Amino acid sequence: xxxxxxxxxxxxxxxxxxxxxxxxxxxxxxxxxxxxxxxxxxxxxxxxxxxxxxxxxxxxxxxxxxxxxxxxxxxxxxxxxxxxxxxxxxxxxxxxxxxxxxxxxxxxxxxxxxxxxxxxxxxxxxxxxxxxxxxxxxxxxxxxxxxxxxxxxxxxxxxxxxxxxxxxxxxxxxxxxxxxxxxxxxxxxxxxxxxxxxxxxxxxxxxxxxxxxxxxxxxxxxxxxxxxxxxxxxxxxxxxxxxxxxxxxxxxxxxxxxxxxxxxxxxxxxxxxxxxxxxxxxxxxxxxxxxxxxxxxxxxxxxxxxxxxxxxxxxxxxxxxxxxxxxxxxxxxxxxxxxxxxxxxxxxxxxxxxxxxxxxxxxxxxxxxxxxxxxxxxxxxxxxxxxxxxxxxxxxxxxxxxxxxxxxxxxxxxxxxxxxxxxxxxxxxxxxxxxxxxxxxxxxxxxxxxxxxxxxxxxxxxxxxxxxxxxxxxxxxxxxxxxxxxxxxxxxxxxxxxxxxxxxxxxxxxxxxxxxxxxxxxxxxxxxxxxxxxxxxxxxxxxxxxxxxxxxxxxxxxxxxxxxxxxxxxxxxxxxxxxxxxxxxxxxxxxxxxxxxxxxxxxxxxxxxxxxxxxxxxxxxxxxxxxxxx
Numbered sequence: 001x002x003x004x005x006x007x008x009x010x011x012x013x014x015x016x017x018x019x020x021x022x023x024x025x026x027x028x029x030x031x032x033x034x035x036x037x038x039x040x041x042x043x044x045x046x047x048x049x050x051x052x053x054x055x056x057x058x059x060x061x062x063x064x065x066x067x068x069x070x071x072x073x074x075x076x077x078x079x080x081x082x083x084x085x086x087x088x089x090x091x092x093x094x095x096x097x098x099x100x101x102x103x104x105x106x107x108x109x110x111x112x113x114x115x116x117x118x119x120x121x122x123x124x125x126x127x128x129x130x131x132x133x134x135x136x137x138x139x140x141x142x143x144x145x146x147x148x149x150x151x152x153x154x155x156x157x158x159x160x161x162x163x164x165x166x167x168x169x170x171x172x173x174x175x176x177x178x179x180x181x182x183x184x185x186x187x188x189x190x191x192x193x194x195x196x197x198x199x200x201x202x203x204x205x206x207x208x209x210x211x212x213x214x215x216x217x218x219x220x221x222x223x224x225x226x227x228x229x230x231x232x233x234x235x236x237x238x239x240x241x242x243x244x245x246x247x248x249x250x251x252x253x254x255x256x257x258x259x260x261x262x263x264x265x266x267x268x269x270x271x272x273x274x275x276x277x278x279x280x281x282x283x284x285x286x287x288x289x290x291x292x293x294x295x296x297x298x299x300x301x302x303x304x305x306x307x308x309x310x311x312x313x314x315x316x317x318x319x320x321x322x323x324x325x326x327x328x329x330x331x332x333x334x335x336x337x338x339x340x341x342x343x344x345x346x347x348x349x350x351x352x353x354x355x356x357x358x359x360x361x362x363x364x365x366x367x368x369x370x371x372x373x374x375x376x377x378x379x380x381x382x383x384x385x386x387x388x389x390x391x392x393x394x395x396x397x398x399x400x401x402x403x404x405x406x407x408x409x410x411x412x413x414x415x416x417x418x419x420x421x422x423x424x425x426x427x428x429x430x431x432x433x434x435x436x437x438x439x440x441x442x443x444x445x446x447x448x449x450x451x452x453x454x455x456x457x458x459x460x461x462x463x464x465x466x467x468x469x470x471x472x473x474x475x476x477x478x479x480x481x482x483x484x485x486x487x488x489x490x491x492x493x494x495x496x497x498x499x500x501x502x503x504x505x506x507x508x509x510x511x512x513x514x515x516x517x518x519x520x521x522x523x524x525x526x527x528x529x530x531x532x533x534x535x536x537x538x539x540x541x542x543x544x545x546x547x548x549x550x551x552x553x554x555x556x557x558x559x560x561x562x563x564x565x566x567x568x569x570x571x572x573x574x575x576x577x578x579x580x581x582x583x584x585x586x587x588x589x590x591x592x593x594x595x596x597x598x599x600x601x602x603x604x605x606x607x608x609x610x611x612x613x614x615x616x617x618x619x620x621x622x623x624x625x626x627x628x629x630x
Contacts, residue, residue, distance in 0.1 A: 035064035035072035035097075038090035040115055044124035046082045046101050049167070049224075055082030058128065059102045062086045067094040091115035103128040106171060106218050127224040130168060131217070133176070137166030138183045138219060143263040143306075146298075147270050147277065149318060150390035151361035151368070151402030153238040154253065154275075156192075160184060160263075161232040164219045171205065171217035182207075182214040184233065187258035192237040206233065243364070245318050252278065252315040262308035271388065272297045278315040279303060321359045321404050325366045328405065329353050330435045336469075337429065338445040339487060343417040344427055346377075350412040354405050361390075361403035368405055370434030372398035374418055382414040400434075426488040437477040442485060443469040446556055452486040461556075468555055546571055 042062065048054040057077055064072040078084045078101075089097075093115055100109040110126030141161045148155040162184055164170055172180045188195070188211040195208055205216035215233055222231075244250050253275075259266070268277050269287070282301040289297070303312055334349040352369065354360055362368040367390075373380075375397065382391070389412075390402030399414070420427055431440075442456060446468045451458075456472035463469075474483055550567055 032073045033070055035062055035074045035086075036066055036090035036092065036095055037088055038092065040089050040091035040120050040122070041085055041087045042089060042097060042099065042113060042122045042124065043083070043085035044099070044110075044126065046078050046084070046103075046126045046128055048082075048103075049127060049129040052082065054103070055128065056080045058082070060084045060126065061100055061102070062089070063098040063100075064089070065096045065098070066090075066092075091119055093117050099124055099126065101126045101128055104130070106131060106169065108169075108220065129221075129224075131171040132166065132168035133170065133172045133180055134166065135170065135181050135183050137164055138170055139163050139165065140184065140259075140261050140263040142265050142267060143186070143259065144267040144269060145257065145314075147268065147275060147316065148387065149241075149275050149404065150238070150392065151404060152241050152364045153390075153402065154241060154255075154316065155236065155238050156189075157198075157234070157236050158186070159232065159234045160186065162215075162219055164221050164231070167221060169217065169221065170219040174216075177207070177216050180216070182216050183219050184215040185260040186213050187211050187260060188213065188237060189239060189255050189257055191239050193240070195235065195237045198234050198236060203233070208235075240364070241318070243323070247322070248320065250318070252317045255314040255316060256311055257314065258309070258311045259306050260309055262310065263306045264304070266303045266306050266312060268301045268303075268312075268314060269298045272299060273319070274388075275319065276317045277301055278317065279312060319359070319404070321361050322356070323363050324356070324360050325362050325368055327355045327360045328368045328435075329355070330369070330433070330437050331409075332439045332441065333433065333437055335431070335440070335442045336445075337442065337487070339420070339427065339447060339449065339489070341420065341423045343420055344429065344487075345415070345417055346374075346429075347415040348413065351409065352412070353409050354407050357407050359404035359406050361405075362401070367394075367400035367402050369401040369412075370394060370398065371400065371412075371414075372396065372432045372434065373416065374430055376419050377416040378419070380414065380416045382412075386412060424489055426486060428484060428486055430482055430484045432480055432482050433477060434479060436479055438475065440474040440477050440483060442472045444472070444485075444487065446470050448490045448556075450488045450490055452488075453484060455483045456485060463555075 046055040046058045046060065055078060057080075060076050060078060062074045062076075064074075066072070074086055074089075076084050076086060086099075095114065097113045098109065099111060099113060100107055102108070108126060108128045111124050113122050113124055115122055139162070141163050143161075144159040146157040146159070148157075164183075170183045172182070183205075190211075192211065197206070203215065203218075205218065207214045207216065213233075213235065219231060239253075239255065241253060245253055268279060268282070270277060276299075279301055282303045285300050285302050287298050287300045306312065329352060331351045331353060333351070336347040338345045348371075350369075350371065360368065372394075377397065380399075386401075389405055389410075391399060392402065394400045401412070418427070418429070433440075440456075443462060444451060446461065449470070451470060451472065453472065456474045459471040459473055461468050462471050472485065477483060550564065550571065553564075
C-alpha cells in the first residue's frame with residue numbers, strides 16, 4: 001500500500017536519524033548504501049520556528065526509495081545560515097526522496113520530494129523547533145482495526161492517526177515518562193498475543209507494557225509538514241479462536257476494545273467473504289475499491305465520536321468451516337535454483353489438495369501446512385493473497401498456513417535467497433518438509449555446475465527459450481526427511497594463447513579423424529579382397545555423432561565458444577568431404593597379380609621355388625630369371 005510504504009519510509013528515516021551521529025556529507029555508516037547517483041541536486045534550508053540562528057550546523061539526512069533495489073541514505077550538515085545541498089543524485093522521476101533533520105536530540109522528517117522528467121534541481125524546507133510535553137493539543141483523528149481470520153487466530157492490525165494541533169513537537173524523554181502523560185494510549189483486547197510493529201521499525205517513544213500501548217512522541221505539529229497527516233501508530237497482534245468456532249450453532253467470537261484516549265471515529269474493517277462483525281451503534285460505509293497491489297475488497301463499519309475511556313464490543317461471526325489439519329495433502333513441490341556470485345536464488349511451487357467441500361482450518365498447535373526454510377534464507381517473497389490463507393512465520397525460520405483454505409487444488413509460491421559462503425565455491429542446498437511429499441522436482445539453471453546428491457536422481461535436462469535446466473527428482477519424501485543437493489561451479493582452466501588454441505584444436509581434430517578411421521584401416525589390412533567394403537558411411541556416421549556430442553558439450557558450457565567454433569568447422573568440413581566422395585564414381589577394386597614364372601637358363605625348362613639344380617638338364621640354378629606370363 002502506497003500510504004503504508006510512505007509511513008514505513010518515514011519511520012526508517014526517523015530511526016536512522018535517531019541513531020546517527022553528526023558528521024560531514026558522506027555515505028551512511030556500516031552497510032547502508034548511498035543514494036542513487038546522477039546529475040541532480042536537492043538543496044534547501046532548515047528553519048527554526050523561534051530563532052533562525054539555531055538552524056546552523058544541523059544534521060540533515062536524505063533517504064532514497066528507488067522503485068527497485070535497496071534504499072539509500074546520505075547525510076550532510078547545514079552552514080551558518082541553515083542551508084544544505086545534496087549533489088550528484090539521481091533525477092529519475094521514479095525515485096522518491098525523504099529529507100529530514102536532527103536537532104536537539106530529535107529527528108525532524110521534513111518532506112517528500114521527487115524530480116520531474118529532465119529536472120536537475122529541487123528545493124525543500126525543513127522546519128525544526130523546541131519540544132514540549134503538553135498532550136492537550138493531541139487528538140486521535142481515527143482508529144482503525146483491520147481483522148483477518150487466520151484459522152486458529154484472528155489477526156488484528158491497529159492503525160491510529162494522530163493530530164498535533166499545537167505549535168511545538170510533543171515529546172517526553174524516557175527519563176521523565178514515569179510521571180508524564182503520553183500523547184496517546186490504547187488497551188489491547190483480552191488474550192492478545194504476538195505483539196509486533198510492521199516493518200520492524202518501532203518509534204522511539206512507543207512503550208508496550210502488558211495490555212497497554214502508550215506513545216510519548218515525537219509527534220510534530222500538523223501545520224509544519226506535509227507528513228503531518230501521515231503521523232500515527234501501527235502495530236499488530238493476534239487473538240486466539242476458540243475450538244469449534246465456525247461450526248454450525250457456534251457462538252460468535254467476542255472482542256472488547258478499550259480506547260483510553262478516545263477517537264473521533266473508529267473503523268472496523270474485514271475482508272469480503274471473511275468474518276462478519278456485529279457492533280452496537282456502528283454503521284457500514286462504502287469501502288474504496290482496492291488499488292493495484294493492495295489487499296482484496298473489504299467491508300467497513302464505523303462508530304463515530306468514541307469518548308476517552310469508552311469501549312467497543314465486537315461480536316465476530318465466522319464463516320462455516322471445519323477443523324481438519326489432515327484434510328490437506330501435498331502433491332508435488334517444484335524448486336527452481338539459480339546460482340550467481342552473490343546468492344543462490346530459490347523459487348518454490350507447492351501444489352496441494354484439500355479434500356471435502358467446505359473450507360478447512362488448522363487446530364491450535366497444528367497448522368494445515370508447515371514449510372521449514374533453509375538456514376540463512378533471506379528476502380522472503382510471496383503473493384499477498386496468501387495472507388488470506390493464514391500465512392505466518394513459524395518462529396523457527398519457516399512459514400506455515402493456518403487457513404482457512406478452500407476445498408480443491410491450490411498452489412503456494414514463495415521465493416528467497418541463500419547466501420553464498422564463498423564466491424565461486426561449493427554450496428549446499430538442503431530441504432525438509434512438514435508433510436509427506438510424493439514428488440520433489442528440482443530444476444537447476446545450468447551455468448556450468450557440478451551436482452551431487454544421494455537422494456535425488458537425474459532426469460533429462462529441460463531446455464527453455466533462454467536457458468537449460470538440470471532436472472533432478474526424489475520420490476516419497478518422508479515428513480522431516482532432509483534432501484541435500486551439493487552444487488559446485490566448474491572451474492575453467494586458464495585460456496592458452498589464441499595461436500596455441502588453434503593448433504590444439506587442429507591436432508585434436510586430426511587425432512579424432514585418425515581414431516575414427518583406425519578400425520577401417522585394420523579391417524582393410526586384415527580382410528581378404530572380397531571382404532573389403534567401402535568405409536565412407538562408417539566414418540560419416542562417426543563424424544555426425546561427434547558433431548552431436550560437440551553441440552551438447554557447448555550447451556552445457558564444457559566447451560568454450562572459441563573451441564566450439566573451430567572444432568565444429570573441422571567436423572563439418574570432413575562431413576562435407578565424405579558426402580562428396582559418396583556421390584562420386586565408385587572406386588575400382590584392384591585385381592590380384594599372378595605369381596611370376598621361373599625358367600632354367602640353359603634349357604629353358606620351368607623350375608619350382610627352392611630348386612638349386614634344373615630337373616631337366618641338371619644345370620646349377622645360380623640366378624633365376626623372372627618373366628611375366630602373357
